[in-house]
Every structure is written in structure tokens, then in C-alpha cells.
Amino acid sequence: xxxxxxxxxxxxxENKYNQTWHNAGLNFVDFFxxxxxxxxxxxxQTKQIKDEPLDSINVGDTQVxxxxxxxxxxxxxLGIAKLLSFLKIPHSSLILCYDDLxxxxxxxxxxxxxxxxxxxxxxxVISALGSEQFYHxxxxxxxxxxxxFTSGRDYVLSAMPEAKKEALHExxxxxxxxxxxxxxxxx
Numbered sequence: 002x003x004x005x006x007x008x009x010x011x012x013x014x015e016n017k018y019n020q021t022w023h024n025a026g027l028n029f030v031d032f033f034x035x036x037x038x039x040x041x042x043x044x045x046q047t048k049q050i051k052d053e054p055l056d057s058i059n060v061g062d063t064q065v066x067x068x069x070x071x072x073x074x075x076x077x078x079l080g081i082a083k084l085l086s087f088l089k090i091p092h093s094s095l096i097l098c099y100d101d102l103x104x105x106x107x108x109x110x111x112x113x114x115x116x117x118x119x120x121x122x123x124x125x126v127i128s129a130l131g132s133e134q135f136y137h138x139x140x141x142x143x144x145x146x147x148x149x150f151t152s153g154r155d156y157v158l159s160a161m162p163e164a165k166k167e168a169l170h171e172x173x174x175x176x177x178x179x180x181x182x183x184x185x186x187x188x
Contacts, residue, residue: 005066006064006096009030009084011126012027012028012074013073021159022102023157029098034058037188050087053084054068060187060188065186068084081097081130082126096137098140098176105141106144111179111183112137113137114133114135140173142169
């Protein structure tokens with residue numbers, strides 16, 4: 002393998018959070034892995050590394066490691082830092098996937114070293130790594146309805162309406178294309 006990428010989704014691990022806006026990062030990682038495996042060219046191998054579940058998929062010359070954080074959002078940095086350190090993967094090979102209330106639903110941004118200022122999960126990762134120099138896949142969850150909530154926290158922890166899931170899925174497709182292009186992933 003000539004390179005390794007760690008694609009990490011963050012959110013809240015309990016079932017009651019599965020369909021909340023805040024779990025967009027975890028849901029995207031599932032979407033990414035499913036798309037990669039269903040292409041029939043790639044097989045996923047799941048293993049435990051330092052008590053963290055990790056899927057390993059070879060895509061051409063790239064080893065793609067897919068991780069769904071098992072920690073609550075505000076402690077997301079713990080597992081990610083542990084994996085990067087143990088596997089000796091540079092921070093620059095991390096793609097952190099998470100919800101972003103500053104970006105419209107159905108859109109996304111892939112940026113290196115740029116993140117929203119008020120996202121506790123992202124701040125946890127930055128604190129644990131001592132760096133923000135990694136890729137940020139910012140998945141848009143903003144809708145006009147989000148403004149009726151008294152706080153961003155209340156909105157991101159609310160259940161995602163069924164009618165909005167298609168727009169989120171479109172954002173996932175857009176994000177998948179961005180990753181394929183940026184990292185020359187052929188699947």
C-alpha cells in the first residue's frame with residue numbers, strides 16, 4: 002500500500018441518537034462503506050484495534066480505514082487519537098466526517114484544517130490530536146426549521162424528519178464524489 006486514509010465519523014453511539022442530525026457523520030461513514038463494498042471490487046475486513054472497531058478496505062494503492070466513533074460526540078477525540086497513534090497514521094491522513102449547522106442541508110465541504118468554531122466533537126478531536134491539520138468533511142444540516150429551536154444543541158439532537166432524509170442523502174452522494182476526486186479513489 003502506498004497510502005492510508007482514516008475516514009472517521011463522529012456522533013453519539015446510543016440507538017436513541019441514530020436518527021438525529023448530530024449523527025450525520027456516523028451515518029455518512031455507513032453510507033461510504035456500503036457504497037465501497039457494493040461496488041463488488043472491494044471487501045471490508047473488520048478488526049478491533051485498541052478496543053475500537055475498524056474496517057479496512059483496499060482501494061487500489063490506498064488502504065482505507067473506516068471508523069465509526071464509539072464515544073459520545075464531545076469525547077470523539079479519544080478513539081481517533083488512539084487509532085492514529087497506534088497505527089502510526091499522520092494527522093493529515095484523517096478525514097473527519099461530521100454534521101455542520103453552518104452549511105445548508107444537502108451540501109458539504111471538504112476542507113483541510115478548516116472547521117466550524119462551535120462544534121464540541123471537532124474540538125475534542127483537535128484537543129486530543131493537538132492539531133487541526135486534517136481533512137474536515139463538513140456535512141450540511143442547516144434547514145430554515147433549525148431557526149425555530151432555542152439552541153443549536155436542541156436542533157442537532159432532534160429527530161431528523163423523514164422528509165429531510167432525501168436531501169441529506171443527496172449531500173452524502175456529493176460528499177462521496179468529493180472524496181473520490183480528492184483522493185483518487187476508484188470505486
